[in-house]
Amino acid sequence: MSVVMIEPRAFPHEPVMVQEVLRALSLKPGDCVVDGTLGLGGHSLHFIDAIRPGGTLVGLDWDESMLAIARDRIGSPSGVTVHFIHSDYREMTMALQEYSIKPNGILLDLGLNSAQIEDPTRGITFKQNGPLDMRMDRTRGEPAAALLNRLSPQAIEDGLLEYGDERWARAIAKKIVERRKDQPLRMTDDLVECVLAAIPFGARDKRIHPATRTFQAVRIMANSELEGLDEALENAARALKPGGCLVVLSYHSGEDRIVKNAFSKLVEEGFHQLEKKPVGPTESEVRRNARSRSAKLRAIIKTSDKESHHERNSNYSSR
Ligand SMILES: C[S@@+](CC[C@H](N)C(=O)[O-])C[C@H]1O[C@@H](n2cnc3c(N)ncnc32)[C@H](O)[C@@H]1O
Structure with a gap:
């Protein structure tokens, strides 16, 4: 490790x-x-x-x-x-x-704390591109990318709703599943792209980045927090x-x-x-x-x- x-x-x-x-x-x-x-x-x-x-x-x-x-x-x-x-x-x-x-x-x-969020090698932040891992303890568990490439659309939607209160959970889950058919998700930018493709520009909450809720939810899922x-x-x-x-x-x-x-x-x-x-x-x-x-x-x-x-x-x- x-x-x-x-x-x-x-x-x-x-x-x-x-x-x-x-x-x-x-x-x-x-x-x-x-x-x-x-x-x-x-x-x-x-x-x-x-x-x-x-x-x-x-x-x-x-x-x-x-x-x-x-x-x-x-x-x-x-x-x-x-x-x-x-x-x-x-x-x-x-x-x-x-x-x-x-x-x-x-x-x-x-x-989690700022040191973890700001470290791009962990893939917790959407602000810098990095491997979509998100695990706090990298000695166990499954990286976020593997999880999103494996889970059913319903399980992704449920996770985004429950852990991120994400209104666009269904649309984001759909985009993730569409994307992974062509190419598995690997990097944080891959997930950001799915979110941006799913939430119409006019419907975005201007106070936070559109990927904030999704990243929070996926992190909670990846760590079974x-x-x-x-x-x-x-x-x-x-x-x-x-x-x-x-x-x-x-x-x-x-x-x-x-x-x-x-x-x-x-x-x-x-x-x-x-x-x-x-x-x-x-x-x-x-x-x-x-x-x-x-x-x-x-x-x-x-x-x-x-x-x-x-x-x-x-x-x-x-x-
Ligand atoms: C919000 S930060 C704590 C900040 C701390 N109170 C301080 O003032 O520096 C949460 C910390 O808890 C750790 N953590 C989260 N879930 C944990 C778990 N299930 N077991 C042990 N540590 C955990 C994270 O790795 C992170 O370092």
């Missing part, structure tokens, strides 16, 4: 809703926190300050090149034990068992210490729906949601950091002690 080395300073990176995440997690010195989507380590750098001294940070990412960048940015901070683990967060319980860890807090900041997310959320919440908190940041309706349903199930088991409705970023954060625009934060606490939960919950709401 080849690891793409990316210069970390090339990515000025502001983690999304960091103050809200920290408030929900309420980390203290000595706590153990799991960053299940380490990325560039933006949130983790804040966690380190909160759990120092004596704390433990476990950072997971399924993308080895992100782990390399995060390792470089985080280094070996004094007073904190750090474990970097190449893993899917859907296998988090196994990783935690290996280190005999029961976390006080877990963050899942879903999706939402498959097993519900179970992963439930397992993560159950792995917490009593009083511990799971925070999830999601970025589109398909993700948020799964988080909402998983949390409702956990509430029936006795977990407590910090807010019934998801919390969004402040206007000033959206102005500063466009990526936060669609973020939704949901947080849930594992506790058998209702009093300590109520205390924590009222602290959270009043801030």
